[in-house]
Amino acid sequence: MRAYREREERRRTAENATMAGTEVKFRAASEAICAAFALGAARLRSGPATGRPVERGYTPKEHAALADASPALGETAFDIWLNANACWRNVPAAVWNYRLGGYRVLKKWLSYRESKVLGRPLRIEEVQHFTETARRIAAISTLERLALPEPPPASG
Numbered sequence: 831m832r833a834y835r836e837r838e839e840r841r842r843t844a845e846n847a848t849m850a851g852t853e854v855k856f857r858a859a860s861e862a863i864c865a866a867f868a869l870g871a872a873r874l875r876s877g878p879a880t881g882r883p884v885e886r887g888y889t890p891k892e893h894a895a896l897a898d899a900s901p902a903l904g905e906t907a908f909d910i911w912l913n914a915n916a917c918w919r920n921v922p923a924a925v926w927n928y929r930l931g932g933y934r935v936l937k938k939w940l941s942y943r944e945s946k947v948l949g950r951p952l953r954i955e956e957v958q959h960f961t962e963t964a965r966r967i968a969a970i971s972t973l974e975r976l977a978l979p980e981p982p983p984a985s986g
Contacts, residue, residue, distance in 0.1 A: 943956060
């Protein structure tokens with residue numbers, strides 16, 4: 831019984847060390863994601879038609895802010911136009927294309943909040959909720975990437 835307890839204690843210690851390393855990587859990636867989103871949340875600009883996503887490459891400043899998170903989030907970003915004057919800038923492609931149950935999560939959320947459906951414009955809380963949801967999806971994508979084991983080197 832004592833040997834079992836010792837083995838379990840060693841296993842838990844090793845798991846905790848692994849989790850601590852992953853947590854540090856995740857925290858750094860999470861901070862990079864928040865910094866990148868801070869560069870472009872719902873800025874006022876003139877732009878394309880309502881609800882239209884416009885794909886583009888990252889600016890050098892956005893790319894630098896993403897740091898280690900960029901492999902998990904893709905090499906392009908979207909500007910999601912709320913209306914002719916406002917958009918969410920720098921939504922990573924992996925975040926905009928994130929699917930749950932076969933539906934793009936953010937696109938579906940926006941479709942239920944069109945002014946024709948609601949009978950009113952979006953409230954500031956709803957705009958903030960979209961940004962927070964996008965950040966959470968980015969964190970999930972980054973965490974999935976960090977949690978996956980590295981592929982073995984190719985033998986040749």
